[in-house]
Amino acid sequence: MKSFLKYRELWLLAGIVVLIGLISTRFPGFADPANLRQVFNDTSILMILALGQMVVILTRSIDLSMASNLCFTGMVVAMLNAAHPAIPIPVLIVIALLIGLVLGAINGLLVWRLNIPSIVVTLGTLTIYRGATFVVSGGAWVNADQMSPDFINFQRAALLGLPVLSWIAIIVISLFFLVMTRTQIGRSIYAIGVNPTASVYAGIDVGRTKFIVFCISGMIGGLAGYLWISRYVIASVEVANGYELNIIAACVIGGISIAGGIGSVGGAVLGALFLGIISNALPVINISPFWQMAISGSAIILAVVLNARGERRQGRIILRKAEAA
Amino acid sequence: MTDTPAPRHIPDRLDEPLSSAIFSWEALLVVIAIAIFIVNSFASPYFLDPWSLSDLTFNFTEKGLIALAMALLIISGEIDLSVAAIVALASTMMGMAVQVGAGTPVLVAIGIAVGLGCGAFNGLLVTRLGLPSIVVTIGTMSLFRGIAFIILGDQAYKGYPESFAFFGQGYVWWVFSFELALFLVAAVIYWFVLHRTSFGRRVFAIGNNPVACQFSGVRVDRIKFILFCLTGLMSGIASVLITSRLGSTRPSIAQGYELEAITMVVLGGVSILGGAGSILGVVLAAFIMGLVTFGLGLLNVPGIVMSIFIGLLLIIVIALPIVWRRLREGRFA
Numbered sequence: 001m002k003s004f005l006k007y008r009e010l011w012l013l014a015g016i017v018v019l020i021g022l023i024s025t026r027f028p029g030f031a032d033p034a035n036l037r038q039v040f041n042d043t044s045i046l047m048i049l050a051l052g053q054m055v056v057i058l059t060r061s062i063d064l065s066m067a068s069n070l071c072f073t074g075m076v077v078a079m080l081n082a083a084h085p086a087i088p089i090p091v092l093i094v095i096a097l098l099i100g101l102v103l104g105a106i107n108g109l110l111v112w113r114l115n116i117p118s119i120v121v122t123l124g125t126l127t128i129y130r131g132a133t134f135v136v137s138g139g140a141w142v143n144a145d146q147m148s149p150d151f152i153n154f155q156r157a158a159l160l161g162l163p164v165l166s167w168i169a170i171i172v173i174s175l176f177f178l179v180m181t182r183t184q185i186g187r188s189i190y191a192i193g194v195n196p197t198a199s200v201y202a203g204i205d206v207g208r209t210k211f212i213v214f215c216i217s218g219m220i221g222g223l224a225g226y227l228w229i230s231r232y233v234i235a236s237v238e239v240a241n242g243y244e245l246n247i248i249a250a251c252v253i254g255g256i257s258i259a260g261g262i263g264s265v266g267g268a269v270l271g272a273l274f275l276g277i278i279s280n281a282l283p284v285i286n287i288s289p290f291w292q293m294a295i296s297g298s299a300i301i302l303a304v305v306l307n308a309r310g311e312r313r314q315g316r317i318i319l320r321k322a323e324a325a
Numbered sequence: 326m327t328d329t330p331a332p333r334h335i336p337d338r339l340d341e342p343l344s345s346a347i348f349s350w351e352a353l354l355v356v357i358a359i360a361i362f363i364v365n366s367f368a369s370p371y372f373l374d375p376w377s378l379s380d381l382t383f384n385f386t387e388k389g390l391i392a393l394a395m396a397l398l399i400i401s402g403e404i405d406l407s408v409a410a411i412v413a414l415a416s417t418m419m420g421m422a423v424q425v426g427a428g429t430p431v432l433v434a435i436g437i438a439v440g441l442g443c444g445a446f447n448g449l450l451v452t453r454l455g456l457p458s459i460v461v462t463i464g465t466m467s468l469f470r471g472i473a474f475i476i477l478g479d480q481a482y483k484g485y486p487e488s489f490a491f492f493g494q495g496y497v498w499w500v501f502s503f504e505l506a507l508f509l510v511a512a513v514i515y516w517f518v519l520h521r522t523s524f525g526r527r528v529f530a531i532g533n534n535p536v537a538c539q540f541s542g543v544r545v546d547r548i549k550f551i552l553f554c555l556t557g558l559m560s561g562i563a564s565v566l567i568t569s570r571l572g573s574t575r576p577s578i579a580q581g582y583e584l585e586a587i588t589m590v591v592l593g594g595v596s597i598l599g600g601a602g603s604i605l606g607v608v609l610a611a612f613i614m615g616l617v618t619f620g621l622g623l624l625n626v627p628g629i630v631m632s633i634f635i636g637l638l639l640i641i642v643i644a645l646p647i648v649w650r651r652l653r654e655g656r657f658a
Binding site for chain 2: 062064110114115116117119120121123124125126127128130131132134135139237242245248249252258259288290291292293294295296297298299300301304305308
């Protein structure tokens with residue numbers, strides 16, 4: 001199965017290379033290392049979010065509240081910064097992680113303790129968290145001139161040729177790679193997705209593991225909240241509205257099966273990059289950005305069709321259908 | 326999506342004893358609806374005016390129409406996230422037709438046909454290619470609304486004919502709007518189809534055990550395809566209503582309706598895992614959501630804060646029976 005997964009990611013990578021090649025024929029500067037670094041940086045937040053969503057989807061759950069979590073945490077962090085500019089940025093990041101963790105833990109507890117389907121829980125918290133953003137902010141925006149220069153410039157500082165934002169993405173990707181491939185919890189997450197019943201017999205606490213994945217996706221949402229606000233330098237209730245579906249789209253394009261158990265860190269990263277390249281390329285090759293939505297929609301459908309073929313080859317679909325029944 | 330699939334009952338018995346009717350989900354919803362109604366009428370002196378109550382219904386009729394078909398789809402174990410995008414695309418197509426001088430009957434036909442076509446497209450992808458509906462419809466959601474964006478960009482279509490305004494703004498009798506009448510008629514039809522026909526029984530059966538259905542001679546894929554078409558059709562009808570009510574089309578029309586429609590369905594007691602639910606519950610949930618939004622609106626609560634109440638309502642209503650059962654069994658936590 002592993003070699004097959006690798007094959008699928010190589011396949012996606014080849015697709016991305018072809019895509020970059022096609023764009024280069026219209027706009028030769030696109031394949032420049034400097035430009036590709038820019039694309040990577042622009043996509044960093046989506047990559048981080050896709051990884052957080054990935055661990056949830058792997059356990060056959062879904063987190064629709066990530067974008068609202070991002071919005072809420074970003075707002076709180078921005079207001080903190082506006083009120084107390086002296087708080088150092090690393091402390092703010094820790095605060096963002098903690099707020100995200102609490103929001104994720106609420107989702108996780110409801111899924112774990114009450115056994116409510118995650119799609120219902122996070123559909124509820126999706127609206128609650130965004131509404132809470134309005135309550136804490138009173139509907140006001142936090143603008144660039146209210147944020148401290150450190151708050152805005154931290155992620156833009158260059159470090160060994162890359163902005164800090166890119167480094168944060170690289171660190172998060174590496175951490176996820178280590179956790180998913182080299183730790184017990186990583187293997188448990190896969191096991192639950194492949195066969196929850198067998199996982200119980202194998203001594204895995206399914207409920208607790210689901211709680212943990214929601215905590216992870218919550219922390220990621222919180223981290224992305226700070227990064228998003230300091231990148232686009234505006235905090236409002238509308239931030240990242242509807243973005244939860246982009247995150248899921250990145251996962252789906254990256255070959256992560258919505259039925260759980262199949263997917264990898266590399267896939268999530270490449271899926272996000274694919275969407276990032278499209279959104280970066282459209283303006284430079286003179287296609288109206290209004291095309292972006294339809295193009296990513298088509299890419300999702302295509303990706304699902306191709307993924308489903310791959311899964312069917314393993315004879316898993318039938319098993320899962322019988323199980324769900 | 327739960328770890329241990331709970332044993333499923335078919336709750337839709339034909340002869341329910343009285344006691345179970347009293348403690349049913351629908352009864353809980355009725356109590357909640359009455360409570361909200363009473364709170365609202367104390368909170369605002371304007372609430373009990375017949376015209377206010379009539380305005381209230383516009384808050385949920387369009388989404389409610391979609392929720393009726395969505396309920397059947399979710400009971401059968403599938404889901405459609407693209408409904409709001411279908412509304413946008415159908416509305417855009419109607420707007421295009423207006424630019425070349427189409428009349429009201431043609432506009433309605435176009436709206437409904439586009440909805441049906443989009444639903445059939447979803448249905449084909451799910452049933453012919455065997456794809457998971459949640460992902461397919463996330464894709465078609467971007468695709469359908471994306472096409473609307475390609476056609477319209479940041480523009481808007483206006484200039485709908487006068488007679489077209491009736492669907493979203495007209496009244497059938499006194500304070501009863503066309504939208505409300507249509508919603509009630511559709512609710513009765515859907516109730517009949519789901520609870521009184523063999524087609525409805527098959528929908529429940531598919532949601533409970535698609536494999537067994539297949540072996541029992543139920544054409545699972547065909548029924549699912551029909552349900553996707555129905556959901557598209559209702560989205561097309563909702564598109565006619567909303568376009569008529571607003572009198573203009575932007576590509577961002579009906580943004581977020583899919584989640585509100587699904588919230589109605591789940592709040593109405595339909596199991597998101599499929600196999601259980603009732604149309605009465607969905608209709609009550611639609612009224613409750615309308616009551617909450619409208620009552621809070623009279624108190625000048627902003628829309629975004631209302632969404633907190635809707636979200637809390639959703640989680641609490643689902644969680645309460647579970648907590649209650651566990652407390653009674655004395656094995657909480």
